[in-house]
């Protein structure tokens with residue numbers, strides 16, 4: 683799953699097919715299809731693997747990992763107008 687983090691308002695947004703904005707409106711992003719997504723230049727791109735998401739359904743696991751997506755990612759790209 684793909685998220686964006688706003689350094690200004692500290693909002694963390696789960697992306698969907700419709701454009702979503704953070705609380706302060708400085709960052710935005712959206713999925714362009716099932717796999718690919720775009721985000722505005724001020725946003726920090728964040729990812730969570732399906733394996734990590736599955737940990738949320740376990741009563742024994744109490745933490746999971748998110749990661750900062752590299753800026754040269756082919757599936758999560760920076761765009762002027764997300």
Ligand SMILES: [Zn+2]
Nearest residue numbers: 688691704706
């Ligand atoms: Zn913001």
